[in-house]
Amino acid sequence: MTIKNVGLVGGTGTIGEPILEALKNSPFNISVLNRAGSKSSYPGTNVITVPDDLNVPDVTKALEEHNIDALILAIKPAQVAQNKRLIEAAFNSGVQRLIPAEFGSVDSADAKTRQVYPIADCKKEARDYLVSLQDQERSNGRGKLSWTGLVPAHFFDWGLGNSLLCFDVAARRAYIQDGGDIKFSASNLAFIAAAVVRVLERPEATANRLLYIQSFRVTQNEVLAVLEKVAGDKFEIVNQKSEERLRELRPRMLEGDFHATEETVGIWGLVASDWEGRAANDLLGLQEEDLEETVRKVLAKQ
Numbered sequence: 001m002t003i004k005n006v007g008l009v010g011g012t013g014t015i016g017e018p019i020l021e022a023l024k025n026s027p028f029n030i031s032v033l034n035r036a037g038s039k040s041s042y043p044g045t046n047v048i049t050v051p052d053d054l055n056v057p058d059v060t061k062a063l064e065e066h067n068i069d070a071l072i073l074a075i076k077p078a079q080v081a082q083n084k085r086l087i088e089a090a091f092n093s094g095v096q097r098l099i100p101a102e103f104g105s106v107d108s109a110d111a112k113t114r115q116v117y118p119i120a121d122c123k124k125e126a127r128d129y130l131v132s133l134q135d136q137e138r139s140n141g142r143g144k145l146s147w148t149g150l151v152p153a154h155f156f157d158w159g160l161g162n163s164l165l166c167f168d169v170a171a172r173r174a175y176i177q178d179g180g181d182i183k184f185s186a187s188n189l190a191f192i193a194a195a196v197v198r199v200l201e202r203p204e205a206t207a208n209r210l211l212y213i214q215s216f217r218v219t220q221n222e223v224l225a226v227l228e229k230v231a232g233d234k235f236e237i238v239n240q241k242s243e244e245r246l247r248e249l250r251p252r253m254l255e256g257d258f259h260a261t262e263e264t265v266g267i268w269g270l271v272a273s274d275w276e277g278r279a280a281n282d283l284l285g286l287q288e289e290d291l292e293e294t295v296r297k298v299l300a301k302q
Helices: 016-024 056-065 080-093 111-116 120-133 156-160 189-201 220-231 242-254 258-271 291-300
Strands: 005-009 029-035 046-050 070-073 097-099 146-151 173-177 184-187 209-212 216-218 236-240
Touching: 005 016, 016 029, 016 189, 046 056, 056 080, 070 080, 080 120, 097 189, 111 120, 111 258, 120 146, 146 189, 156 184, 156 291, 173 220, 173 258, 184 189, 184 258, 216 220, 216 291, 220 291, 236 242, 242 258
Parallel strands: 005 029, 005 070, 029 046, 070 097, 097 146, 146 209, 173 236
Antiparallel strands: 184 216
């Protein structure tokens, strides 16, 4: 399998923007799929305009006309119908590798995770659809569609600055879960973007797999110690029991409360996202990163 032309959907999002920057510095030819009604702009990047409804025939034609070999979906996984239309178009057009909208704080392959955080079912539904297609021969003679899902756990640098990791940096407050000594994995945005490029550079080794990656494997207390060192301030500690807090949040989350949903995934990503023994960093040639250096960069932007 040779990947040359790469398409990206969602190039202005939280993870899409760093992926686009990493792709620009890669050996691949990059195109961004942009809906006709979108106001997003991509200076210096080839743009493929697709219909707002992402109808399969038109997206298929666009992918064929630009000879797209790999397609990356960096849109919201909750948009299941749209994700599945893009996957179908990729299959029909002859795309060789698809990277689905799997990026996120929690493991959608885990049944308990899907129970705690039902939105994870959206990722599983899209992945199940990919699995149903991976062994099908295509009539256009371009072989089979393969896929790679990346599970980076919490977006560490982004999340530290946005309270996702249960740290309110601006208020110097830490919401410590279950004593704060549970190990969790997390990845910086640029690290995740680099992993995407490495997947495309290693298509055979990464085919039809969920790959777990991590910039760090740390505890909340370890992060707190570095935060206090770098900030030069003591943080107020608010001790919480994760199970109790998740029970409190669940009714609001199921009603669609955004903040309850964010806090739920934030807490669950701290207590149930330890990739010890299964991180694919070595496979992708990625080194773990320096915690203090990352914290300093985050605090410098506050």
